[in-house]
Amino acid sequence: MAKSEETSSSSSSRPWESYHTVYTNAKAGMDGVDKEKVQRVVYEMSKGSKYFENEERKEAYMKQKIENMRAQRAKLKPADISHYQRVADKRIAELEATRDLTRTWLHVDMDAFYAAVETLSNPSLKGRPMAVGTMSMISTANYEARKFGVRAAMPGFIACKLCPELIFVPTDFKKYTYYSDLTRKVFQEYDPNFMAASLDEAYLDITNVCKERDITVAEVTEELRQNVYKATGLTCSAGVAPNRLLAKVCSDINKPNGQFLLPNDRAAIMTFISSLPIRKIGGIGKVTEHILKDVFEIKTCEDLLQKSSFFCALFSPSSADFFISVGLGLGGTDAPQVRSRKSMSNERTFSATKDETFFHQKLVELSEMLSADMEKEGLHGRTLTLKLKTASFEVKTRALTLQSSLRSSKDILKHASKLLKAELPVSLRLIGLRMSHFNEDKDGTLSDPTQRTLLNYIKPGDDNTNLVDDEHSDVKDHSESHCYTYTNPSRDPLSELNDNNEQVVEDNGLEDHECKDQLNAVKSSEFDAQGIETHSLEGRNQDQLTMIDFSEKETGSSSSHDKEALIWLEDYKCSLCGVELPPSFLEERQEHADFHLAEKMQMEEESAHAYRNLPLKNRMRQKEAVVGQSKGRKKLKQSPSNGKHIPIDAFFSKASHNL
Incomplete structure (x- = not known):
């Protein structure tokens, strides 16, 4: 009690101590910085601003998540913890069995890349504190500026307070891209399939070389760093380890212009990881760090293994696996498979303004950049998304999906302008454009030789002439069946420590055993029909889950896909894409659910289109495989003919049912 009062008194007299911002976390070159001074300056300079208000909202959101997690932990009984410890021990053994010590991964990270490029272009900046960016926002700072607490993602006016002699240099991405290409030519000499993580960092598998x-x-790493310097005049740091997760951590140890090697030995890895702060791990940010520290008293990676039972009890399976893997020092070792690009985006930050002419100029720039990037990779896209960050730091996205794909900057600008116009008037500090739903057709159209048009279903007035290809016509229809799983929300899964999950089956024409077989097939599948990773909710605390049903509610409606649901894990994280939204963000959650619903409907439409294009024999086989076909379709009534008028039915064949 006395400790609590002392903490409260300290917070009231020194309010900046409870003001957690990203700027107070050390980066390379900031080891000797007075963190309390930085925290106090950031607090005093931002107090009362829109940024401060946004940080307070984020702070309140984080505290709410911490309290929710504490409440969930308090519900666990000793028997529950014992059960989940056994589950965790089993999972630890399974993950340990996947350890691969045969590969050697190198993570190379350029030192203060943007600032170093600017110094190379202007040698007079050498040795002087300098930041790339504006008074609104800093992209990066050199090591001389970092000694004062200046760092990336910090507003320039705060940086000036910390370092009055700070020099600002505007960003020049063409220059940075040029030097990035030079470094990548060097990387290709050591690993032709290297992974570029950004303009200034990459992962290389140097096992073969x-x-x-x-x-x-050690010799390969030193040689690579020297070759990068010869090609660019820039220094870089490197980390070597048995997997990519550890290699990235190692590259930060001897920055700048250094390297660190972790042997391919399990004992060495466990020793290295045991005292490593959890914030050093990529994927553990400020919010997750505070939850782990404040709720579970986890500070190092070794603590993650000791508290693994709580992860299995309170977190999603993927999150639990991630935390346990970090505690074991496991990471990616295999070369990632080449995947087609899903989206492409550009965005720009600026000082808050309501100038609509300025907004248009930014849209022109972004449209040209996005068009050039798409042209470079031979892509056309159908879905354009506009991203906006308001003066109060609220982020909004507006998307538009077109029937035909596009790539030209003129077309992108036209549709982006329409999306922006609907939001005006507004004060903004960031605008971004993203294109998705790509196809690689050169003319930008969704070419499909089997795509049918209305002409395929229309015949001339003479009934003897039928232009419809009977091979593609449907002979009979069927009613599709569904299997639903039901979980009683009042049931406490923590009181049942077995592996059984009660399910209630709604039978729409399926026999009981057939429906159960389908349920078992769905339950044992790791991925659903649309390729979205799913996790069993078996044994999970239902208080953590908020479900939004995407199934059709209208009578008689049916879907060709299995029923899907958006679930808010721990009441804040979307189970389909991982985005985090607090429960109080009702409108944002509804928009997010609408987005997934629209995405699902589009996939169903594409699936139905593919089905209609199948030859008749294949389609008949699919229909015969579905249980519970309808008894038949009612014939369309012929329109009565009046006088000389030709009934409209005469222009359509029976195959028009496919429409």
Whole structure:
């Protein structure tokens, strides 16, 4: 009690101590910075601003998540914890069995890349504190400026307070891209399939080059860094480890212009990971760090293993696996498969303004950049998304899906302007454009030789002439059946420690055993029909879950896909895409649910289109495989003919039912 009062008194007299911002977390080159001074300056300079208000909202959101997690933990009984510890031990053994020590991964990270490029272009900046960006926002800072607490993602006016001699240089992405391309040419010499994580960092698998040239890992790493310097005049730091997760951590240890090697030995890995702060791990941000510290008293990666039972009890399976893997020092080792690009985007930050002419100029720039990037990869897109960040730091997205794909900057600008116009008047500090739903057709159209048009279903007045291809006509229809799983919301899964999950089956024409077989098939599948990863909710605390049903409610409606549901894990995280929204964000949650619903409907439409294009024999086989076909379709009534008028039915064949 006394400790609580002392903490409260300290917070009231030194309010900045409870003001958590990203700027107070150390980056490379900030080890000797007075963190309390930085925290106080950030608090005093931002107090009362829109940024401050947004930070307070985020702080309240984080505290709410922490309290929710504490409440969930308090519900766990000793028997529950014992059960989940057994589950965790089993999962630890399974993950440990996947450990691969045969590969050697190198993570290379350019040192203060943007600032270093600017210094290379203007040698007079060398040795002077300098930041790339504006008074509104800083992209990066050199190591001289970091000694004062200046860092990336910090407003320039706060940076000036910390370092009055700070020099600002505007961003020049063409210049940064040029030097990035030079570094990548060097990387290709060591790993043709290297992974570029950003303009200034990449992952390389140097296993083969070490064997082929019969040289040590340290020699390869040193040689690569020297070759990068020769090609660009820029220094870089490197980390070497058995997997990518650890390699990234290692590259930050001896920055700038250094390297650190972690041996391919389990004992060395466990020793290294045991004292490593959890915030050093990519994927653990400010909110997750505070939840782990404040709720579970987890500070190091070793603590993650000791508290693994709570992850299995209170977190999603994927999150639990991630935390346990970090505690074991496990990460990606295999070369990722080449995947087609899903989206492409550009965005720009600026000082808050209501100038609509300025907004249009930014849209022109972004449209041209996006068009050029798409042209470089030969892509056309159908869905254009506009991203806006308001003066109060609220983020909004507006999307438009077109019937035909596009790529030209003129078309992108036209549709982006319409999306923006609907939001005006508004004060903004960021505008971004994203294109998705790509196809690689050169003319930008969704070409499909089997695509049918109305002409395929229309015949001339003479009934003897039928232009419809009977091979593609449907002979009979069927009613589709559904299996639904039902979970009683009042049931406490923590009181049932077995592996059984009660299910209630709604039978729409299926026999009981057939429906159960389908349920078992769905339950055992790791991915659903649309390729979205799903997790069993078996044994999960239902208080953590908020479900939004995407199934059709109208009588007689049916879907060709299995029923899907959006679930808010821990009452804040979307189970379909991982986005986090607090329960109080009702409108944003509804918009998010609408987005997934629209996405699902589009996929159903594409699936139905593909089905209609199948030859008749294949379609008949699919229909025969579905249980519970309808008894038949009622014939359309012929319109009565009046006088000389030709009934409209005469212009359509029976195959028009496919429409």
